[in-house]
Amino acid sequence: MIRNEDFIQSKQVPGPTKEEVRCLVMCKAHICKDDVVLDVGCGTGGLTVESAQRAQEVISIDKNPEAISMTQRNVIKHGLLEKVRFIEGDALSVMTELPSFDVLLIGGSSGELPQIISKGYEKLNLNGRIIVTSILLETRVEAVETFKKLNMIPDVVEVTIAKGKITDRGTMMMGRNPITIISAVKNEDGNP
Amino acid sequence: MIRNEDFIQSKQVPGPTKEEVRCLVMCKAHICKDDVVLDVGCGTGGLTVESAQRAQEVISIDKNPEAISMTQRNVIKHGLLEKVRFIEGDALSVMTELPSFDVLLIGGSSGELPQIISKGYEKLNLNGRIIVTSILLETRVEAVETFKKLNMIPDVVEVTIAKGKITDRGTMMMGRNPITIISAVKNEDGNP
Amino acid sequence: MIRNEDFIQSKQVPGPTKEEVRCLVMCKAHICKDDVVLDVGCGTGGLTVESAQRAQEVISIDKNPEAISMTQRNVIKHGLLEKVRFIEGDALSVMTELPSFDVLLIGGSSGELPQIISKGYEKLNLNGRIIVTSILLETRVEAVETFKKLNMIPDVVEVTIAKGKITDRGTMMMGRNPITIISAVKNEDGNP
Amino acid sequence: MIRNEDFIQSKQVPGPTKEEVRCLVMCKAHICKDDVVLDVGCGTGGLTVESAQRAQEVISIDKNPEAISMTQRNVIKHGLLEKVRFIEGDALSVMTELPSFDVLLIGGSSGELPQIISKGYEKLNLNGRIIVTSILLETRVEAVETFKKLNMIPDVVEVTIAKGKITDRGTMMMGRNPITIISAVKNEDGNP
Numbered sequence: 160m161i162r163n164e165d166f167i168q169s170k171q172v173p174g175p176t177k178e179e180v181r182c183l184v185m186c187k188a189h190i191c192k193d194d195v196v197l198d199v200g201c202g203t204g205g206l207t208v209e210s211a212q213r214a215q216e217v218i219s220i221d222k223n224p225e226a227i228s229m230t231q232r233n234v235i236k237h238g239l240l241e242k243v244r245f246i247e248g249d250a251l252s253v254m255t256e257l258p259s260f261d262v263l264l265i266g267g268s269s270g271e272l273p274q275i276i277s278k279g280y281e282k283l284n285l286n287g288r289i290i291v292t293s294i295l296l297e298t299r300v301e302a303v304e305t306f307k308k309l310n311m312i313p314d315v316v317e318v319t320i321a322k323g324k325i326t327d328r329g330t331m332m333m334g335r336n337p338i339t340i341i342s343a344v345k346n347e348d349g350n351p
Numbered sequence: 352m353i354r355n356e357d358f359i360q361s362k363q364v365p366g367p368t369k370e371e372v373r374c375l376v377m378c379k380a381h382i383c384k385d386d387v388v389l390d391v392g393c394g395t396g397g398l399t400v401e402s403a404q405r406a407q408e409v410i411s412i413d414k415n416p417e418a419i420s421m422t423q424r425n426v427i428k429h430g431l432l433e434k435v436r437f438i439e440g441d442a443l444s445v446m447t448e449l450p451s452f453d454v455l456l457i458g459g460s461s462g463e464l465p466q467i468i469s470k471g472y473e474k475l476n477l478n479g480r481i482i483v484t485s486i487l488l489e490t491r492v493e494a495v496e497t498f499k500k501l502n503m504i505p506d507v508v509e510v511t512i513a514k515g516k517i518t519d520r521g522t523m524m525m526g527r528n529p530i531t532i533i534s535a536v537k538n539e540d541g542n543p
Numbered sequence: 544m545i546r547n548e549d550f551i552q553s554k555q556v557p558g559p560t561k562e563e564v565r566c567l568v569m570c571k572a573h574i575c576k577d578d579v580v581l582d583v584g585c586g587t588g589g590l591t592v593e594s595a596q597r598a599q600e601v602i603s604i605d606k607n608p609e610a611i612s613m614t615q616r617n618v619i620k621h622g623l624l625e626k627v628r629f630i631e632g633d634a635l636s637v638m639t640e641l642p643s644f645d646v647l648l649i650g651g652s653s654g655e656l657p658q659i660i661s662k663g664y665e666k667l668n669l670n671g672r673i674i675v676t677s678i679l680l681e682t683r684v685e686a687v688e689t690f691k692k693l694n695m696i697p698d699v700v701e702v703t704i705a706k707g708k709i710t711d712r713g714t715m716m717m718g719r720n721p722i723t724i725i726s727a728v729k730n731e732d733g734n735p
Numbered sequence: 736m737i738r739n740e741d742f743i744q745s746k747q748v749p750g751p752t753k754e755e756v757r758c759l760v761m762c763k764a765h766i767c768k769d770d771v772v773l774d775v776g777c778g779t780g781g782l783t784v785e786s787a788q789r790a791q792e793v794i795s796i797d798k799n800p801e802a803i804s805m806t807q808r809n810v811i812k813h814g815l816l817e818k819v820r821f822i823e824g825d826a827l828s829v830m831t832e833l834p835s836f837d838v839l840l841i842g843g844s845s846g847e848l849p850q851i852i853s854k855g856y857e858k859l860n861l862n863g864r865i866i867v868t869s870i871l872l873e874t875r876v877e878a879v880e881t882f883k884k885l886n887m888i889p890d891v892v893e894v895t896i897a898k899g900k901i902t903d904r905g906t907m908m909m910g911r912n913p914i915t916i917i918s919a920v921k922n923e924d925g926n927p
Binding site for chain 1: 759
Binding site for chain 2: 562683691699716
């Protein structure tokens with residue numbers, strides 16, 4: 160995994176997703192080298208860069224032009240520009256015009272999570288995966304309910320990480336915000 | 352419990368111990384109205400004030416004069432001045448000169464935790480309780496090992512709290528540093 | 544707090560609520576000696592017994608007759624029978640016939656959480672508190688949303704506890720299910 | 736990652752390391768296809784199998800013959816037999832006779848963690864990684880202290896996972912034991 164400090168960061172743009180969470184999202188996404196990945200709400204580009212290292216192509220979407228610019232800078236920094244397309248805009252409209260894909264990562268949904276999941280499901284190839292990361296109580300439930308309606312079986316993992324900070328006094332455990340990762344696989348019988 | 356925002360606070364002095372942790376420490380301390388409580392490393396005075404509401408007397412110790420001053424201000428704010436004695440100094444030296452007590456709270460130990468626990472044990476009345484709160488990996492183990500050497504049975508509770516922040520987008524879960532509470536009771540047979 | 548092992552327990556009835564969680568619920572409930580407490584979904588009786596030690600009266604409700612019987616046994620064991628009334632039945636119907644109360648604890652709601660909170664709010668005295676404990680993602684959101692509709696400000700605390708088990712090899716940290724405590728106070732301006 | 740249920744399991748042998756923890760350990764180990772990996776305390780073989788999918792060779796060590804047999808069955812099940820060597824015995828003695836390696840995974844250390852880390856450090860190639868997973872308070876501190884003595888900078892991550900169980904009543908969050916992953920890299924200047 161790329162270290163947190165190896166991403167260019169800005170106070171105006173959220174992220175990057177922390178190393179351990181990126182790791183777990185990649186684990187749930189198990190991206191293959193032929194996969195096309197959609198990163199909705201790409202923010203600083205943490206998941207875009209990790210995905211681009213594994214996939215054939217990544218399409219990164221954000222409503223915030225500063226996020227698109229930030230993601231672009233990080234993609235360039237890690238030498239992955241030829242693999243990533245950047246689209247500033249609304250995920251729902253963008254997805255309508257896209258061809259199919261294999262992995263849909265949703266880090267931000269501007270209150271349209273159920274619609275984004277449903278639209279994503281339509282466009283998802285068989286055995287494709289949708290992975291939602293959330294720090295909001297409400298988003299978790301919306302994700303679970305939308306997956307159920309689509310006959311997908313949600314995998315729900317709440318991750319609480321504390322990192323040790325080595326100090327003169329000892330190893331101080333610094334807490335992070337708990338993240339919930341809700342994911343599901345599109346397959347014929349609905350089983351993961 | 353007193354709300355976090357009802358304590359006077361300063362960037363120079365750590366604390367106050369957060370509401371939920373104060374609550375759990377008070378639970379482990381089960382202070383009665385005849386009890387004498389020693390608060391070592393009193394910081395902002397969160398545990399001193401809570402203890403003073405329940406005990407006969409609290410003796411608050413800190414090496415940092417600003418912490419003593421801060422604790423004093425919070426004790427005054429909550430109308431408990433007649434119940435609390437403030438001692439600026441080194442816990443080990445201070446304890447040597449004190450009479451016995453019922454509850455020993457250790458929030459800071461300046462690298463002398465085993466000695467403070469051992470000295471505290473000597474001065475502790477029968478059925479007295481020692482409660483250590485820690486965010487350091489090393490302190491947890493020192494506390495457990497010292498309690499064991501004293502034939503006290505350590506109760507170890509690691510508490511990870513996330514608080515919901517109500518926002519327009521939803522309920523954002525904000526993580527706190529995990530706290531470990533290690534406590535033990537002094538009794539004849541070593542059972543809690 | 545009463546120790547977990549000091550409650551009579553049965554595999555047929557959930558509970559008792561673990562010591563640390565009881566402690567935090569009591570903290571949020573801050574029961575006074577004149578208070579009347581309603582314990583909806585009393586289960587094994589953990590919160591009923593703790594409440595009865597602090598309140599004037601506790602009314603314990605459960606749909607499950609075995610839970611009522613279990614709560615009763617624990618209330619008797621702790622010598623609090625004269626303070627507790629036991630009602631086997633549906634919380635919503637029971638609440639309609641009850642006079643007002645000061646604290647409403649909701650540990651189980653059989654899918655009727657919004658209605659129970661709303662009905663409870665009607666019957667709650669000014670400055671009364673409602674405390675919901677939940678291990679379900681959905682319940683957390685329902686509680687937050689219902690409190691908001693009633694102009695109550697929800698306090699949301701997610702608590703993850705690990706307990707140390709002292710073994711020959713060392714102190715093994717054993718995780719518990721994370722519990723979310725959602726509480727709110729009824730007051731004129733909606734502020735806690 | 737391989738799903739937990741895709742490992743053959745037995746009550747006599749601990750493990751397999753859960754999916755999310757395997758994922759984080761693999762993240763910290765970043766195994767390349769030329770790497771030789773040592774898995775000390777291989778248990779059920781969860782980390783051995785994951786490593787064998789990424790490395791040139793894995794050497795799996797356990798004092799418990801049942802663990803060796805279990806790991807072997809899981810290695811065979813996942814078609815990786817030609818990549819794994821199995822050694823029943825004491826890690827310290829075994830390591831003395833082994834050539835150098837790139838990754839040392841330590842899941843069990845029978846009270847000899849400092850010695851195993853130190854011996855492992857000697858045999859570790861430059862840029863090699865040592866990863867300790869622990870559920871014991873004491874082991875965490877031993878690992879941190881040993882890494883520091885070797886001038887390695889420990890990365891300490893405590894991971895608390897709760898998994899959602901989809902039920903008729905909702906998504907029940909089931910807690911797991913918190914795991915601490917302590918890792919470090921061997922390099923000339925001691926920086927990770």
